[in-house]
Amino acid sequence: MQTKSAQRWIDRIIIAIMAVLGVFMVLPFAWLFSMSFRAPGEAYKMPPSFVPPNLDFTNYWAVLHSSVPFLQIYWNSLMVAVVVTLGQLITCTLAAFAFARLKFPGRDSIFFVFLVGLMFPAQVTIIPIYLGFAKVGLLNHPIGLALMYLTSSFGIFLVRQFMRSQPKALEEAALMDGAGYFKIFYRISLPQLRPALSALGIITFTQTWNYYFQARVLLEPHAAMTLPVAMDLLRGYMASGNLSVVMAAMSMAVLPVILIFLLAQKLVIEGVTMSGIKS
């Protein structure tokens, strides 16, 4: 009896500790949203706010009318993330179908070569890509960043694994009826892939939204930048007095990812963890 009540106390203490730590996990986000509503003159006043003091959108207005082309930058980020996401959904699904369902010479070795790609960091491809982009005039164009990521080994792997766990009786029956492979892919396989595709879509979008290293190297002028690089620039531009304006920009920058996370929490967590467990 005694150990049981002791056990219950331990459970309570652990929940309390987890709650306190959990508050610390979200504190920086509470701070950035709250500070974005402070009047610029009071930005550095202590104590800091962790709850919005008012709902005055002046700072948001200031971001849009600053010398940094924020709307253009936001559009760049959105365009790159959408193009990459759609591109990967198409290329990865097509390749995954071939690797999971079709037999052709060299299939397994080609798949292996794709998997090897998971080991190469962006650092080892960036120099030739920079030199190549400079040559063909893609440097400083956000679309160049998008082109680099139109397919991904991880995406192919993810969809292939999912497809292999699905029964293929329907596809075989359609083949016997004389349907072509593209028709089988489009009519039968694709509709079954919805869970895998939404996971891949969400991971790819957030990942692309967050790219910094590649964007910083390839996109230099302000009007070509994506948000992660631009935020760093904005901070320098608006130095001391304008912390609240920087945080207004930041709030807008993190908004899409936070919205996606809140709306599809389960998918995001499963997807991101799957993206880890790849090899």
Place this chain on the structure above:
Amino acid sequence: MMLRTRSDLEKAQTRAGYLFILPSSVLYAVFVLAPVIVTFVLSFTYYDPMAGSHWVGLENFQRFFTGDRSLQIFGNTLCFSLFAVTGNVVVGLLLALALNRAMPAFLLYLFRLAYFLPVIIAAAFVSIVWGYFYGDDLGVINYYLVHLGLPSVHWLTSSQTAMMSIVIMDVWKNTGFFMIIFIAALQGVPRNIMDAAIMDGSSYWRRFFRIVLPWISPVVFFAIVYASIGALQVYESIVILTRGGPGDVTRSMSIYIVEEAFDNFEIGYAASISVIMTLVILVITTIQLFASRRWVRH
């Protein structure tokens, strides 16, 4: 009725197969395979598009492994990785153990949400926020430290603490990812073995070290490898928090590559540093591949 022969089918299948992988293959060859090969070649050259590039053999590598500055940067990267990996994996495992106990479902939901949130937000964004938290005079953390009567800390401006401050932020940002992986692993520990151990009266930590840890060890090993690969590439958190300083104490290999390649146009030398980074990652991954095969057999 049209009769399809076996070889017809095979031919059609082969053609379809190549067609389906064509877009990915072209993109992969252009944006991954070719650049990797070019980087390897560049690492053995002195690159100068104007006067002409020439072969220098292992000179770039020699320069990296004999220079004081480059060795310091190599050391910084390894040191950061060691602390960040340990922090992320240990904290992630402790959080997973805490969440693996009986608790109300809505609390579990909230905790997962809170601990995972930093994982999906760009390091570039959260580093700016942490930059304000870590400020010397106007920093949020120092405000509360002084308020509590404690001395303020030079989080980012002292060479003793700067690297640790970056590690702390990294653990805050990434540990939720490892927590989720470990929760999944812990749920795979067989219930009956655990129940038997509880019946035998063995203590919680004894059970943890004798049963749970060995059972989930492949996942722990994977987490260490995965965290190491990420940590070795550390870039934006350092660029934003300290720009590599004070001095060079927080400069990482990625920062060094970008500076050498795009500020100093030492393309060959920069390529050799990325090759070294890739080789380190390759070695770590290969060890994991072999080790996990072994584990699976047991």
